[in-house]
Amino acid sequence: MNKIATVLTALIVALLPLASQGTPENDLKEFRAYFAKKFPDVPMSDFVNGVYAVDKASREQWESFEEFPSYEIYIDKGEELFNKKFANGKGYADCFPNYKKGIRQNYPYFDKKSGEVITLEGAINTCRKDNGEEPLKWKTGPIAYISAYLANLSRGKTFNIKVPNDPDALAAYNRGKKHFYSKRGQLNMACADCHYYYAGSQIRADILSPALGHPTGFPVYRNKWAGASAKGDGMGTLHRRYEGCNKQVRAKPFKAQSDEYKSLEYFETYMSNGLVVNGPSQRK
Amino acid sequence: MNHNRRLMLKGSLAAGAVGVAIGAGLLTPRAVMAAWPKEAFESSDLNTALSASMGSSDLSDSNKIKLKAPDIAENGAVVPVTVTSEIDGTSSIGIVVSKNATPLTATFNLGPTTEGYVSTRIKMGKTSEVIAVVKAGGKLYSARKEVKVTIGGCGG
Amino acid sequence: MAKSIKVRAKAKNGVATVKCLISHPMETGLRKDKKTGKAIPAHFIQEVTCEHSGKTVLSAQWNSSISKNPFLSFKFSGARAGDTIKISWVDNMGESDSAEDKIK
Numbered sequence: 001m002n003k004i005a006t007v008l009t010a011l012i013v014a015l016l017p018l019a020s021q022g023t024p025e026n027d028l029k030e031f032r033a034y035f036a037k038k039f040p041d042v043p044m045s046d047f048v049n050g051v052y053a054v055d056k057a058s059r060e061q062w063e064s065f066e067e068f069p070s071y072e073i074y075i076d077k078g079e080e081l082f083n084k085k086f087a088n089g090k091g092y093a094d095c096f097p098n099y100k101k102g103i104r105q106n107y108p109y110f111d112k113k114s115g116e117v118i119t120l121e122g123a124i125n126t127c128r129k130d131n132g133e134e135p136l137k138w139k140t141g142p143i144a145y146i147s148a149y150l151a152n153l154s155r156g157k158t159f160n161i162k163v164p165n166d167p168d169a170l171a172a173y174n175r176g177k178k179h180f181y182s183k184r185g186q187l188n189m190a191c192a193d194c195h196y197y198y199a200g201s202q203i204r205a206d207i208l209s210p211a212l213g214h215p216t217g218f219p220v221y222r223n224k225w226a227g228a229s230a231k232g233d234g235m236g237t238l239h240r241r242y243e244g245c246n247k248q249v250r251a252k253p254f255k256a257q258s259d260e261y262k263s264l265e266y267f268e269t270y271m272s273n274g275l276v277v278n279g280p281s282q283r284k
Numbered sequence: 285m286n287h288n289r290r291l292m293l294k295g296s297l298a299a300g301a302v303g304v305a306i307g308a309g310l311l312t313p314r315a316v317m318a319a320w321p322k323e324a325f326e327s328s329d330l331n332t333a334l335s336a337s338m339g340s341s342d343l344s345d346s347n348k349i350k351l352k353a354p355d356i357a358e359n360g361a362v363v364p365v366t367v368t369s370e371i372d373g374t375s376s377i378g379i380v381v382s383k384n385a386t387p388l389t390a391t392f393n394l395g396p397t398t399e400g401y402v403s404t405r406i407k408m409g410k411t412s413e414v415i416a417v418v419k420a421g422g423k424l425y426s427a428r429k430e431v432k433v434t435i436g437g438c439g440g
Numbered sequence: 441m442a443k444s445i446k447v448r449a450k451a452k453n454g455v456a457t458v459k460c461l462i463s464h465p466m467e468t469g470l471r472k473d474k475k476t477g478k479a480i481p482a483h484f485i486q487e488v489t490c491e492h493s494g495k496t497v498l499s500a501q502w503n504s505s506i507s508k509n510p511f512l513s514f515k516f517s518g519a520r521a522g523d524t525i526k527i528s529w530v531d532n533m534g535e536s537d538s539a540e541d542k543i544k
Contacts, residue, residue, distance in 0.1 A: 065364065224359060
């Protein structure tokens with residue numbers, strides 16, 4: 001009797017988390033439906049433009065910038081770096097053979113063999129490591145330029161991130177989802193507070209961007225980062241922004257390309273499935 | 285640019301020395317035209333700056349000048365500004381930011397076939413009036429717009 | 441060797457619209473180096489010129505209040521696809537660069 005009860009309980013307990021957490025597919029449906037309802041006048045495809053999809057005034061300024069965006073300087077730099085061969089004679093093209101056809105939309109993905117979430121920046125440094133080169137720093141500079149070059153070649157390709165039926169993949173997805181909805185820091189705010197519940201609203205002098213479409217524009221050229229850079233280099237990776245956001249709610253940030261941020265990227269990009277690659281992009 | 289020419293330009297801003305240098309064939313005519321109106325661009329006074337660069341500080345507002353700039357700048361370091369002038373004979377366009385430390389920001393001298401249109405991105409230290417100045421037929425016309433510059437938000 | 445000037449020029453009905461993006465720090469001279477506390481020297485483009493068919497169509501004079509990595513757009517008539525334009529700049533430190541581009 002006891003044994004059956006234990007087994008049954010174990011079964012129910014095992015199934016409960018799945019039921020309460022929902023499936024990624026259901027999460028995605030709800031996410032898109034929520035933003036479609038919140039911003040009825042915004043075409044779904046426009047969410048790749050972040051805050052400019054929901055705020056007319058800043059959109060006009062952004063359209064001026066799009067006449068000749070500053071990030072084009074860094075796409076060029078990325079192209080130069082991408083085409084430079086490693087000391088062993090090989091090059092990035094050997095690691096990314098389909099790069100010309102567009103590959104940005106495939107990241108991040110869950111690698112069953114290693115049990116890790118693989119991001120584009122992660123793949124770039126793995127390529128370097130496999131070819132005897134030193135890894136690049138994760139947040140700014142060359143990795144952002146190379147990522148920008150690859151993203152630019154992938155413009156318009158649709159994100160279709162998969163969460164395979166694998167407990168580790170699901171765990172990574174759920175870890176990212178948990179980060180998104182959990183309050184943190186001295187300001188006790190979750191990503192969701194600004195970018196889900198209050199998307200489109202004003203926080204002091206900023207308009208909050210909707211989370212739907214968030215990762216599509218990365219790596220990003222931020223005017224703010226450009227202003228703080230002596231050379232006017234405003235390029236930064238998604239994890240640079242995650243770190244900044246955590247700091248802004250006065251929470252201790254995680255490291256770029258840490259499991260936590262990779263999981264968050266996995267969740268956020270999955271939530272942008274159906275939208276297209278829009279990187280690099282220019283933002284405030 | 286040739287090192288010697290560079291030294292020549294730096295050391296000989298006085299008209300006399302420049303004249304001698306041209307005569308000696310050390311400076312090309314193009315390099316001479318690059319004599320930069322220092323007084324105008326370093327002046328903290330709007331009227332002094334305008335007089336020094338455009339010959340006068342007498343501005344007449346004109347509705348034939350369209351000044352496009354945001355109501356609220358997203359970032360004061362990069363404010364997109366476009367000036368379109370429909371005034372006949374527009375020969376130059378100037379951009380002035382009243383409350384900047386050095387109000388005169390740019391002057392554009394247009395060739396005879398060049399349209400009265402310029403677009404650029406400027407730095408604004410704080411909320412200020414942006415003035416587009418158009419020189420046509422020896423007279424100065426203007427259009428003004430206040431651009432708010434804010435800082436602070438969660439994004440910084 | 442990558443040049444500092446990116447140009448995009450298109451002609452329509454005889455009028456060329458030119459857009460340039462120039463890589464330049466446009467340093468005002470008012471910023472201080474965080475580590476040394478010393479002022480970073482002013483380093484900005486003072487003049488930009490555009491030439492077409494041997495004539496100067498635009499001569500712009502700037503101070504350091506033009507944004508970093510400056511953008512400039514202007515229009516002129518008498519232009520045809522295939523014509524060459526030349527954009528040049530000179531800065532306060534005597535540095536310069538120029539680029540030629542064909543109007544599309």
